Amino acid sequence: xxxxxxLKYLASFKQAKYRAESNVxxxxxxxxxxxxxxxxxxxxxxxxTADWLGANNQLWHGRVNPDKVYEVSDEELSRISxxxxxxxxxxxxxxxxxxxxxxxxxxxVLALDRIQDPGNMGTILxxxxxxxxxxxxxxxxxxxxxxxxxxxxxxxxxxxxxVHYGDLEEYLAQSKTHGKTVYGAVLGGDNVFETPLNDNxxxxxxxxxxxxxxQLCELVDKKIAIPNWGGTCESLNAxxxxxxxxxxxxxxxx
Amino acid sequence: xxxxxxLKYLASFKQAKYRAESNVxxxxxxxxxxxxxxxxxxxxxxxxTADWLGANNQLWHGRVNPDKVYEVSDEELSRISxxxxxxxxxxxxxxxxxxxxxxxxxxxVLALDRIQDPGNMGTILxxxxxxxxxxxxxxxxxxxxxxxxxxxxxxxxxxxxxVHYGDLEEYLAQSKTHGKTVYGAVLGGDNVFETPLNDNxxxxxxxxxxxxxxQLCELVDKKIAIPNWGGTCESLNAxxxxxxxxxxxxxxxx
Numbered sequence: 030x031x032x033x034x035x036l037k038y039l040a041s042f043k044q045a046k047y048r049a050e051s052n053v054x055x056x057x058x059x060x061x062x063x064x065x066x067x068x069x070x071x072x073x074x075x076x077x078t079a080d081w082l083g084a085n086n087q088l089w090h091g092r093v094n095p096d097k098v099y100e101v102s103d104e105e106l107s108r109i110s111x112x113x114x115x116x117x118x119x120x121x122x123x124x125x126x127x128x129x130x131x132x133x134x135x136x137x138v139l140a141l142d143r144i145q146d147p148g149n150m151g152t153i154l155x156x157x158x159x160x161x162x163x164x165x166x167x168x169x170x171x172x173x174x175x176x177x178x179x180x181x182x183x184x185x186x187x188x189x190x191x192v193h194y195g196d197l198e199e200y201l202a203q204s205k206t207h208g209k210t211v212y213g214a215v216l217g218g219d220n221v222f223e224t225p226l227n228d229n230x231x232x233x234x235x236x237x238x239x240x241x242x243x244q245l246c247e248l249v250d251k252k253i254a255i256p257n258w259g260g261t262c263e264s265l266n267a268x269x270x271x272x273x274x275x276x277x278x279x280x281x282x283x
Numbered sequence: 284x285x286x287x288x289x290l291k292y293l294a295s296f297k298q299a300k301y302r303a304e305s306n307v308x309x310x311x312x313x314x315x316x317x318x319x320x321x322x323x324x325x326x327x328x329x330x331x332t333a334d335w336l337g338a339n340n341q342l343w344h345g346r347v348n349p350d351k352v353y354e355v356s357d358e359e360l361s362r363i364s365x366x367x368x369x370x371x372x373x374x375x376x377x378x379x380x381x382x383x384x385x386x387x388x389x390x391x392v393l394a395l396d397r398i399q400d401p402g403n404m405g406t407i408l409x410x411x412x413x414x415x416x417x418x419x420x421x422x423x424x425x426x427x428x429x430x431x432x433x434x435x436x437x438x439x440x441x442x443x444x445x446v447h448y449g450d451l452e453e454y455l456a457q458s459k460t461h462g463k464t465v466y467g468a469v470l471g472g473d474n475v476f477e478t479p480l481n482d483n484x485x486x487x488x489x490x491x492x493x494x495x496x497x498q499l500c501e502l503v504d505k506k507i508a509i510p511n512w513g514g515t516c517e518s519l520n521a522x523x524x525x526x527x528x529x530x531x532x533x534x535x536x537x
Contacts, residue, residue: 148402152520161513182520189515222534258533259415261443265526266406266436272523273530279512280476 031076031099039074040109042121045176052124054175058116064185066092071123076101076109081117111177124175130166130193132203137228137278140197141167142245143236144267150174151182152268153234158186160275165190166231168197197233201248204231211250213241214270218252221277228282232274237267285330285353293328294363296375299430306378308429312370318439320346325377330355330363335371365431378429384420384447386457391482391532394451395421396499397490398521404428405436406522407488412440414529419444420485422451451487455502458485465504467495468524472506475531482536486528491521 041047042055053073056065059081066072066088075089076099082089089098106115130138139162144150150172157165165174172179174192201211210227214234233249235241241249255265255273265273295301296309307327310319313335320326320342329343330353336343343352360369384392393416398404404426411419419428426433428446455465464481468488487503489495495503509519509527519527 152523155516155520156523157513158516159509159511159513159519161515184517186516189513255413255530256533257413259411259413259443261415262409262412262440263438265413266409266522268520269406269410269523269526272519273526276509276527276530279510 031101031105035099036101036105036108039076039119039121043109043111048175053121054124054180055111055177056120056122056180057110057112057118057177058181059118061180061185062118062120063088064188065120065122068188070125070188072097072120073123074099074121075118076106076120077118078103078106085118112181128191128193130164130195130200132200132209133207134164135229137162138204138209138231139165139271139275140201140231140233141165141171142197142233142241143168143239144171144234146237146267147172147176147178148182149237149266149268150176151179151184151187153271154179154183154186154190154192156268156272156275157190158183160279162275163191164193166193166195166197166200169194198244198248201231201233201245205248205250211248212274213246213249213252214254214274215241215246215249215252216254216264218254220256221253221274222256224251224253226278226281228278230278232278234267234271234274285355285359289353290355290359290362293330293373293375297363297365302429307375308378308434309365309431310374310376310434311364311366311372311431312435313372315434315439316372316374317342318442319374319376322442324379324442326351326374327377328353328375329372330360330374331372332357332360339372366435382445382447384418384449384454386454386463387461388418389483391416392458392463392485393419393525393529394455394485394487395419395425396451396487396495397422397493398425398488400491400521401426401430401432402436403491403520403522404430405433405438405441407525408433408437408440408444408446410522410526410529411444412437414533416529417445418447420447420449420451420454423448452498452502455485455487455499459502459504465502466528467500467503467506468508468528469495469500469503469506470508470518472508474510475507475528476510478505478507480532480535482532484532486532488521488525488528 072093210230212232326347464484466486
C-alpha cells in the first residue's frame with residue numbers, strides 16, 4: 030500500500046530538477062532493478078507490484094529498509110514511471126559519488142566529447158561493458174549517465190563501467206605524459222583496420238553532429254576512421270562507430 | 284499560406300493508420316527532405332517555412348507540383364510534425380512499390396528476423412548504406428522501414444538501400460540453392476574474427492530480445508558471435524552487433 034501523498038512525491042522524480050536536488054536517479058524494469066539490488070548502490074525507494082515483491086523476496090528482503098518498500102498497483106506504477114510500458118518495478122537510488130579519472134591507469138580508456146543522445150550514451154556503456162573497458166572519461170557537457178533514458182538503454186551496464194566527468198583536455202594531456210596514445214575517431218582519418226593500434230590508449234569519440242572539438246583534436250596522436258565502403262552515406266551512428274572501433278582494439282589485443 | 288482544413292488533414296498523418304490507408308509516409312528536417320527531393324519518390328505535399336522555401340527554390344521548384352507546396356509558420360509546422368523540435372520542412376511522399384527479393388542476387392545481403400525497435404532499424408539501414416550493402420530482407424513482422432522514427436534514424440539511408448519484406452524462411456532456403464552461405468548472429472556462436480567468411484552470403488540478425496527463431500536457425504550454415512571480452516554483459520545492442528559483423532565482412536573482402 031502507498032499513500033497518495035507518497036505517490037505524488039515519488040512521481041515528482043520524473044522531473045530532472047527534483048532528481049538533481051535530491052541527488053537520486055530512477056531505475057525501472059525487472060532486469061535492471063535486479064542488477065541494481067545486487068550492486069552496493071543505496072536504495073531510497075522501491076515500488077513494485079505484489080507479484081514481483083512475492084517472487085523476488087530474496088532479492089529485496091534485508092537489502093532494502095522495509096520503510097522504503099511500497100506495494101503498488103499497475104495503475105499506481107504508471108503514475109510514477111517514465112516508461113511507456115512500466116514493467117512491475119521502479120527503484121529510486123542515491124547517486125554514487127562522482128569519480129575522478131586517473132590518467133596513470135593502464136589500459137584502454139574511452140573518452141566522450143559532448144555525446145548528447147541518451148540512447149547513444151546507454152549503448153556506449155553497454156559496448157564498454159561488453160569489451161571489458163573499465164573507464165569512460167567525458168567532457169562536463171556530455172549527457173548525464175544517470176539520465177533515465179541512459180540507464181534503460183545501458184541495460185545495467187551503468188553499474189559496471191566507471192564514468193568520469195571533467196576536463197577532457199587536461200585528462201588527455203596527462204595521459205600522454207603517462208605514455209598513452211590518444212586516438213581520435215575522425216571522418217577521413219586513417220583506415221583503422223590498417224593502423225597499428227596500441228592498447229594502452231585513449232580513444233576519443235566526438236559529438237554526434239560536430240565531431241571532436243578543435244582543442245581536443247590537437248591532442249590526438251592518431252586520427253582513425255572506418256572505411257566508407259559504400260561511398261553514399263555521410264556517417265555512421267556514433268554508438269555503432271564506437272562499437273566497431275572498440276571491437277577492433279579488442280580483436281588486435283587477443 | 285495554408286488553410287486550417289488542409290492543416291488538419293495533413294496533421295492526421297501523424298497517425299499510422301491514416302498513412303497506411305493513403306499509402307504515404309512522412310519525412311522531416313532539412314537534410315532528409317533534401318535527399319528525398321533529389322530521389323525519384325513521388326511527393327504528395329511539401330510544407331515549409333518561408334525562409335526554407337526561398338533558400339531552396341532550386342530544390343523544389345519544378346520538382347513538386349505547386350498545388351502541393353505550402354508555406355507554413357513554425358507554429359503550423361509544429362501542428363503537423365512528429366518531431367519534438369520541427370526543423371523547417373515536412374514532406375509527405377507516396378510509398379514506393381514493395382520490392383521482392385531475388386535470392387539469386389550475388390553478394391552480401393542482410394536479413395532481419397523481427398527487429399522491432401525503429402531506432403535499431405534506422406541505424407541498421409545506415410550501416411547497410413555505409414557498408415555498400417544493397418539489400419535487406421526482413422520477416423513480415425519486422426518494423427516498417429517507412430515508420431517516421433526509422434526514416435529519421437536512417438538519416439536518408441532508406442533511399443539507398445532496398446528493403447524487402449516477406450517469407451524469410453523461403454528466401455534463405457532459395458539463397459542456399461543459389462550457393463549463398465547463411466550466417467546467423469547467435470550468442471555463443473563461433474568467434475567471427477576467427478571464422479572464414481564468404482562474401483556471397485546472407486547474415487541473419489535476430490529480434491532484440493528473442494534472437495533468431497528456431498525455424499530460421501535451422502537454415503543457418505554457420506553461427507557466428509562477437510567474443511564477450513568483458514564477460515559481465517549479457518548482450519550488445521542489435522544495431523551495434525550488426526555494425527561490427529558487417530564491418531568484419533567488409534574488412535575481409537578488401
